[in-house]
Amino acid sequence: MIAPSPIPLDRFKDSVQDRNNARFFPAEAYTSEEFYRFELEAVWFREWISVGRMEEIPEKGDYFTVNIGNEPVIVVNTKDGLKAMSAVCQHRGMLLTDQPKGNAKGFVCPYHRWTYDLTGKLVGAPQMDGVGTYDKDCLGLPRLAVEVWQDIIFINFDTEAAPLSERLAPLDPIVKDWGLTELRGEFLTDPNYRQTHDYDWNWKVYAEGQAECYHCDKLHSDIPGIQNIDCNSMHINVQDEERGVFAFEMRNKVIDATVNHVGTSIWPPIPTLSEEQRWEQHSIVISPNIFMQLMPDCVILLSWWPTGPGTMRIKRHRLYPQATMQRDDWVEQHKLESEHIRYFVGQDDYAFASVQEGLQSRYAPHGPLSNREFVINGMSKWLVERFERADAEARERASIKEPAE
């Protein structure tokens, strides 16, 4: 049940001004427990959320789990297609699995052995015959909507939500030549690779930090790949505030600039790119939880979701052509590349953790957006529209409930 926004929404009006006059959200929006609860209902339990890639669950029965806010979910590949459902057993509430991923024929609750098939249908429960409240058909796992775009899996708690593909259509021409469905995650070649990481900052600190290249040539000034990008050449290709999709582009100073220890590709370029595209860097934001960087030799895909008001989980993918991952020098060279990327990501982590601290100060800013942070302005507009919708709905519901005079 949605309650009205605990932060009056007129305090967000500075964030939805035109891009030259816009500010970040009020600091409380990044720290308040109550606002976090509101945001879960207004955004995370209504919108399409990116949770992973198809190559994570290629075989029938393959599944992974994800916990959005306080909602544990299983995403599973079945013979009837991809399914997403609650991981909460409908008998007593035990979680059906504590594994991040696996392969299953069905899900058996460890507590009293209620058994669900891969689609979430309850197929058996011991000692329930003759129980009046036991209706097998009504006790399946609650379903979520699921959709796949470019091999990226999205789920939606709102099973009536409008389809996602139409919303993402403006991005199709930009991603097309990177052939995202042909690329594969680096995790496939390293069984110890950790895809998810937990952090102590609000998800918007992260989302906003990814969506701007104001900091790139400053915080990351020692990174060769960043030195090879002309951050001043940044221009926007898609700023669709209604759909919450954004794409901006920068020009490389040298061909095949990429974020690694060398600064230019150590791998052959993605074969479907033109020479011109090898001079381009494309950044893509899909609200509320995707950032993608399209580079000449690979693609970075970041997805995230809140785990609390000041905590979040990130799932990272670096996607390469399969031929690159089959090269003899892959393991050795990729190790060097990965070490450098950890160093690069560590610079952002240091800033995000510190910002989260600063936002709790009595002197926390309600700062202006620079002219390299305009995507944040678009993301804010998309979010505030959702806050307003949920707030109005909550108020209407409350007014209906008020007893008549």
Ligand code: FES
């Ligand atoms: S809680 Fe799952 S079978 Fe009882």
Ligand SMILES: [Fe+2]
């Ligand atoms: Fe960064």
